[in-house]
Amino acid sequence: MMSLNSPTINTSESQSENTFLKQVANSFGKACDSYLPAARLQQQVALTALGMLSVNRKDKLLDLGCGPGWIHPELNNRCNEFCAVDLSAGMLKKAQSLHLATNYVQADAAALPLKTAQFDAVFSSLMLQWCPRPDAVFAEAARVLAPGGQLIITTLVQGTLIELQGAFATLDQKPHTQLFLPEAELMKAAANVPQVSWHFKQRNYSLFYPDVQSLARELKALGANQVAGRSATGLTGKGYWQKLAAAYEKHRTALGLPASYQVLFITGTKNAS
Ligand SMILES: C[S@@+](CC[C@H](N)C(=O)[O-])C[C@H]1O[C@@H](n2cnc3c(N)ncnc32)[C@H](O)[C@@H]1O
DSSP states (O other), X not given: OOOOOOOOOOOOOHHHHHXXXXXXXXXXXXXXXXXXXXXXXXXXXXXXXXXXXXXXXXXXXXXXXXXXXXXXXXXXXXXXXXEEEESOHHHHHHHHTTOOSSEEEEOOTTSOOSOTTOEEEEEEESXXXXXXXXXXXXXXXXXXXXXXXEEEEEEEOTTTTHHHHHHHHTTOSSOOSOOXXXXXXXXXXXXXXXXXXXXXXXXEEEEEESSHHHHHHHHHHHTOOOOTTSOOOOOOOHHHHHHHHHHHGGGOBXXXXXXXXXXXXXXXXXXXX
């Protein structure tokens, strides 16, 4: 059974939000060992984001949605100390096995059990698309940041997996993939946190796959297989896969089947006072 991922839920019920967060944590927990080899995009994006961060060796940093912590040796070289936060106990345990952060905290980025104004920088790569309330995440990231502190968040926005969404749409109208938020909506959410001067830059990444099954396997290996607002109805049956593959084929290039990922780099500095 396979369903593909969804970053945003349109629900006002905290119960559904809690259920969704549990599903996300479980999915990523199950993927903690398979994640890194599948994380081609995630590695490119996080390393680019890291290059945008100007921290110094005295700084204290927060890695929000740290995953298995593969980037922690890099963070360790750049700052004095850092704290690692993730919703998933499995991912956090994997990160903790590296013993590089000063503390490991299992928490929702929208409600951080962390003291105000304690970090010189907040780093968060490809977590935000999993958060039902990005505005609350922006507010929390800004709260824990010291005045003058820096923030870099990357996320996936509308246009991501557009080829796969199109192929599914030829089969039925169910939400098989995420409804990635448009950049404008995230800009609006960030504007609710005026103590940070925000900047946004979108970049398109294309990854190539031999076939649609390889793309689906990669998403599952990443733990990116939750669809919010519905139970996982799954992809079943050979016929269904054949139809999906046939619909995707029209995008084939000499490099294979492309999948587009629209990555938004959000940077900010918290006002000095
Ligand atoms: C795609 S992985 C990215 C991991 C790592 N930052 C990287 O770049 O490889 C997303 C991570 O965000 C975590 N996550 C998802 N929703 C979260 C939330 N609401 N609060 C904290 N972490 C969350 C997941 O458990 C997962 O480890």
